[in-house]
Amino acid sequence: MDLLSNLSVGFTTVFTPDNLAYAFLGCLLGTLIGVLPGLGPLATIAMLLPMTYNLAPDSALIMLAGIYYGAQYGGSTTAIIVNLPGESSSIMTAVDGHQMARRGRAGVALATAAIGSFFAGCVATLAIAALAKPLAEVALQFGPKEYFSLMVLGLLLAIVISADSLLESLGMVLVGVLWSLIGTDVNSGTQRFTFGVTQLFDGLDFVPLTMGIFGFAEIVRNLQQHGAGQGLTVEKLTSLFPTRADFRRMAAPIARGTFIGTILGVLPGGGAALASFTSYSVEKKLSSNPTSFGQGAIEGVAGPESANNAGAQTSFIPLLTLGLPANAVMALMVGAMTIHNIQPGPQVMTANPSLFWGVIASMWVGNMMLVILNLPLVGLWVKLLNIPYRFLYPAIMMFCCIGVYSLKNSTFEIYEAAIMCIVGYAFLMLRLSPAPLLLGLVLGPQLEETFRRTMLLSRGDATVFFSSPLSAVLLAIAFCAVIAIAVPSIRGRRDKALQE
């Protein structure tokens, strides 16, 4: 009954006219800015943070949380409509979502994303309210060796998700990991492959790289293949809303995605991204028609979208219960709390119960508002696809450049995006899927850091990876995954050989 009384404290805080208005304003602003290509949640919150300084602490956090969900959702919209994932957790949405859009099913994809996100949001809110404390303890169980094993598993999943051959996706993952070596060596402070460029000391920035490889390269190909005259849709627009068959296909992926996202979101460092990748590979493995993935499979949108939304929400758990920001967006939230003289940490729950439960209740309210806000907007976003490309692509490029610049208030990132456009175009021509490369790049730094930290802590003894039960289990799953990948692909090759 504790849960109910706590939630009622929360809903009392949220259901004041002021706070409801701020939650709505946050969702609206977040969606409007997040939907601009290139502006993910991080840039959006950084931009809108000062607006909340003069509000009461609970209103400020409720509004910021609204901006966060709004921007996250807006990012999925651009991923689907123009193939521009604003952050790592919506890469998988872009893969099948954009294909759906090109086949005239943009409305269905957007509605699926909204429904999946809403369901995931509701479940994650309950999970946070009921399980925040024990889940936070799970995060504490993850030391360096457990993280390393999790990263190994994550990278193997990247190979599963790819439509290419095993060898090609392994190669792409390795290229991603190698690129992640650029920057300062964590143990010695030595610069690696930076050629004296200060902006590379922290490694390649992820967002401009994604903009270049996904967005800009796609623009080049569109111009080359279709010219600048017509809109983006290849086939005629069908219905905006999912049919009953669509609903049947999306139900199970949404449930599984929500579960995966809720668990992985708790882990500091890219939990939401890992969750969406995991969900995609799970759906692909379970599907009776795996070849449809990458061609506009609705399961490939429903699963990852639910997973990343659940993950985005449960990533509040380490922040609210331990004071640990799980990602850069959460670090901004810490800043916002400090500005309002609230020390984030274990004591927030007892010292500011109305704030703590208010923020949690506002998550549910925010998700509700997003659905109300976005389902009517679906029609509007879909119309964007009919705009002649000669108007659409300069606008996309301009917003991308603004977004990429606003990350660090620096022009270097724009050059990075420009160079990555050439790389991305080369990948397109070679028919290589960039998703495994991006996962390699996202997980690579943590893979290296946790491996070397484990070695430092164990004084060079590698057996510790197997003596920790959690790490051993993760590595065992990874080993099974290798076999699961290898067997069908060997068999597949043999089948092909027999056919010929």
Next chain:
Amino acid sequence: MSKYAVTMLGIATSLTMAVPAFAQTAYPTRPITWVVPFAAGGVTDTVARKMAGPMSKVLGQTVVVENKPGAGGVVGTEAVASAKNDGYTVLYTSSGPMSILPALQAGKLSYDPVKSFTHVQGLSVANQMIVATPSAPFSTLPELIAYAKENPNQINYGSPGVGTAQHLAGELLQSAAGIKMTHIPYKAGSNQMVDLMSGVIQVSFEYSSVVAPYVSGGKMKVLGTTGSKRASAYPNAVTVVEAGHPGAENAGWSGIAVPAGTPSEVVEKIAAAAQAALKDPAVAEYFESNAILPLPEVGPAQINEFVASESAKFKAVVERAGLAVK
């Protein structure tokens, strides 16, 4: 000393107000950009944003905080070094990019901490808290040292990266107390805090603003501080000086600088605004509760000497520990 400076400042200000005919006297006529070379949400960013309001009031123009993070503060610092020296681009300086990295990355940075800037005003100085995981077999600084002497290289201490002030605090204590510990560098501070709470590492040298929530929640214990005077927020924490190792004293500092060659009238105005902001109740309270000491007395006349002596101190540590990157 500081009274004298304030009086001089008063005279200077009234003089400049009396003769509005000079072009410079109009400063500032448009918003001022205060570049913070670290990400939004961190301690530096919070201090800057809290000070920006009161500073805007004194200057009569908005002070806009702009985050230019990257390379431990080098990216933003480089940007200001090459900015126009008209007083509209101001830099948040700190021990990392100004004192430690120039020693660590000798000859590899595009700016010179002394020649590229006119230092304006000292803002703050903070010692590190020496904290340990709750299950550690020591609860005070002398116990830590005794344990480390009996068990050389057994204790793992974390830091947010090679060559940070926190890392150097650990190096200093080792050489001052004659003990050996193993350094475990992290990239993200939050991972370090998780590992410290769960006991993967045993000790950290971190600022109070970072560890306070965990300490008050009982997830970490305070062994001592790297200061010479006890911090009012932690009256029970022994200082390294009390423990008999004055060589382990260490602190991170912050200040304001402008590109070299900025007119001295402008420098004085910014310094006056910063001094006023340091006395603002909200800023003072934030400093007090986070065990940060304000530096209003380190004005334009004193700051150059201050920066030089801090840099020399860190350079000596980097050399002694053999940390310089080749």
